[in-house]
Amino acid sequence: MASSIVVRIKDAFWSRITLGILTGGIALTCPESLPSWLLLTLCCPEWVSSLAKSTLYQRIVLSVYTLCVTLGLDLGFMCLWWCCAALRNTRVSPSGISFAGKSLKLDNNDDAKDVIEAIDNCSDLQYLNLEGNTLGVDASKGIAKALENHPEFKRALWKDLFTGRMKTEIPKALEYLGNGLVTAGARLTELDLSDNAFGPIGVQGLAELLKSSSCYALEELRLNNNGLGITGGKLLASALTDCYNCSKSKGKPLALKVFIAGRNRLENDGAKALAQVFKMVGTLEEISMPQNGIYHPGISALSDAFTHNKNLQVLNLNDNTIGPKGAEAIASAMPNLQNLREINFGDCLLKTKGALLLAESLKNFHQNLEELTLGFNEIKKNGGIGIVEAMANKSKLKQLILDGNQFGEQGQEEIKKKLKEIGKLHTLGSLEENESEDSEEDTDDENVDDESEEHSEIEHSEKENDVIEVPPSIPTTITVEEFLKTPSSNNFLALGNDRIDLIFRYVKEHQDIADYMKVLMKVSTLSNDTKPEVADSSLKCSEFLYKDLFTMAQKNDQTSLVNNSILVNLGLIKNEDKKEKIAWDLDGCLHALKYIASKNYVPQSTKDTLKVFMKREIDNNKDQLGIKKQIWSTLS
Known part of the structure; x- marks a missing residue:
């Protein structure tokens, strides 16, 4: 009783x-x-x-x-x-459910039975982690229905959840999941949909959730590697603007703290649209937007937005073209960002002029700075010395990355000497890829900005208006067999928007590891193509194929065969069949390998094998040393 x-x-x-x-x-x-x-x-x-x-x-x-x-x-x-x-000494940890890394194929309710039952049986569902599985529309309905009974739900950890799904499936699945949360009256604090290639179409399905009351309390939004593009970036900005305005009308405006959207080809227009959101919100503590093809017009818009987020602590714009003109805009914003702990402007073509502008802006303040990454920026000795001098009063500095610049041997020694004088030598990372300092000065600094302006004007003539159209599908004009005979970027694009699905179906009909690996190499060789749409799509397809190959190998106890095949096809060991020759550019293949090297789905034996052979290549001073060092570093 x-x-x-x-x-x-x-x-x-x-x-x-x-x-x-x-x-x-x-x-x-x-x-x-x-x-x-x-x-x-x-x-x-x-x-x-x-x-x-x-x-x-x-x-x-x-x-x-x-x-x-x-x-x-x-x-x-x-x-x-x-x-x-x-x-008194007991800590209460948030409760929830994790199916991370299970590689479940959830097509319908029966497939999702275990997930649904786990949700139903959890009395306090704070989070649901479905990373590394593949979710279909019918299964998403069942999971959404189960979520309707959990108003306490806060963290949707749904990265890498739609591998192998058609682009038309993803927005529907997202819509069902979003409706389930809205019905429950849940208030999300974290939404992670990274590594899902849903593109602008997927954002349409996500938009309703972002605009709903379930996202009024959102603090962390992670959309890394989603292929948003400019259109998706604008749609995302529009949805977040609606969320802010609606939440504000209810008395407590959206207070986003973490925004992550790397590898999305947002470019200048996408960055400008999101900059307006950042300026409006004003509560961001971390902004990470690496590899988005942003030039100085977009950087300038973002810099202005940063000044409205005075508690910004982590700023990552790695692998965008900031250039000297963009550096000037960032330097102007720096006095307003005294809480910065981590700055990553690696591979941003800052040049010496940009480095000196940044150094001057950091020189007197920013006492909380712990990490500064400025590698691969074509910075010469004077710029490097300027950066080091700016670090003299940074008592919390833990790491200074300056590798891949143009200091020369003498400049490298001077930088080390200066760091030793100020007691910061222990913070300096490797300088193994330091290049010789050219005799000519940085006369091309201004050219960087001129090129970026020209690039920006050519890239988009999109007018700013209220109606954003999703680009039409590209029709398929060649077969996979034709692409594999001539694996060019044009032929890759000619496979159409569903190229990943077409290639996957093809390899499933050719289960032999050797044949599978050849397809993978011919796809991944395009991962560093000069056309962004080719490079991004190639990398996503390569990752998908690698993941499927490793899953198949582990299931059939063939991991050692796969490891051997990778080594052969990357030219790391000789092929026993001397008639078989490598017919693809290894730079792109190695670039794709670097991207997947640290992923959880890569077997440990594969990582260990690659580490040994990469070290051997480095020790023997072989070709492609730069990328091989990066792979080895990732695996170490």
Whole structure:
């Protein structure tokens, strides 16, 4: 009878009991902490609510209640005192469900049965991690239905969730999942949809969720490697703007803290659209937008937005073309960003002029700076010395990355000497790829900006208006067999928008590892193509093929054969069949390998094998040393 009554007690009642018990217990056991405890309960009521919902906690309270009734108030009160003392050093971790890395193919409700049951059986579903599985539309309906019963849901960890799905499936699946959260009345704090190649079409399915009340409390948005493009970037910005305005009208505007959108080809127009969102929000602590093809017009718009986010702590614009003119805009913003801990402007073509501008902006302040990455920027000795001098007063500095610049041997030694003088030599990373300093000065600094302006004008003539159209599908004009005979960038594009699906179906008909690997090499050789749409699509297709190949190999106990085939096709060991010759550019293949090297789906034996052979290549001073060093570093 007593237990059935307890089952019907509402969460609010349990929360009040919890608050009373803990407050009384702390007053008895640790009275000096009582003011802090009361402040905590006022600021973090969800902590008390979370504890109150714990089945274990409720059993403890029931036991104490029974003792009170059976043995008398005094003994019962002593038991309460003991419980509170035990809870003083107890941390309550968020609860949830993880199916990460299971490689489940969830096509329908039957396939998703285990996931749905786990959701139904979880009394406090704070997070759901589905990373590394593949979700279809019908299965998403069942999962969404289960989520409808969890208003406490906060963290949607759904990266790498749509491998092998048609682009038309993804927005529908996202729409169902979003509707489930809206029906539940959930308030997300984190949404991670990285490594899902849904493009602008997928953003349309995501937009309804982003505009809904379920995202009014969103703090972390992770959309890395989604192929958004300019159109997707604008759609995303529009959805976030609606979310901000709607949440503001309800009394508490969107307070986003983390925004991650690397490898999305946002370019200048996409960056400008998102810059308006950043300026409006003003609460960002981390912005990471590497590899987006952004030139100085987009960098300038972002820099202006950064000044409105004074608590910005992590800023990553790696592998965009900042150039000297973009560096000038960033330098102007720096005085407003005194909380920065990490800055990554690696591979941004800063040149010496840009480095000196940045150094001057960092010189006198920014006491919280811990990491500064400026590798591969064609910076000469004077720029390097300027950066080092700016680090003299950075007491928290842990890492300074300057590799891949043009200091020359003498400049390298001067930089080390200067760092030693200021007591910061231990922060300096490797300088193995330091190049010789050209005799001519940086006369091409301005050309970088001129080229970027020209590039920007040619790239887009899109007019700013309220209607954003999704580009039409590219028809398929050749077969996979024809592409493999001549694996050029034009032929790759001629496979159409569904090229990844077409190639995957082809390799599934050719299960032989040797044939599979040849297809993979001919696709991955385009991963560093000069055409962004070719490079991005090639890299995504390569990753998909690698993942499927490793899954198949582990299932059939053929990992060692796959490892050997990788080594042969990358020219790291000789092929026993001397008639077989490598007919693809290895630079692109190695670029794709570097990208997947650290992924969880790569078997440890493969990583160990590659590490050994990459080290051998480096020691023997073989070709493609730069990329091989990067692969070895990733694996180390």
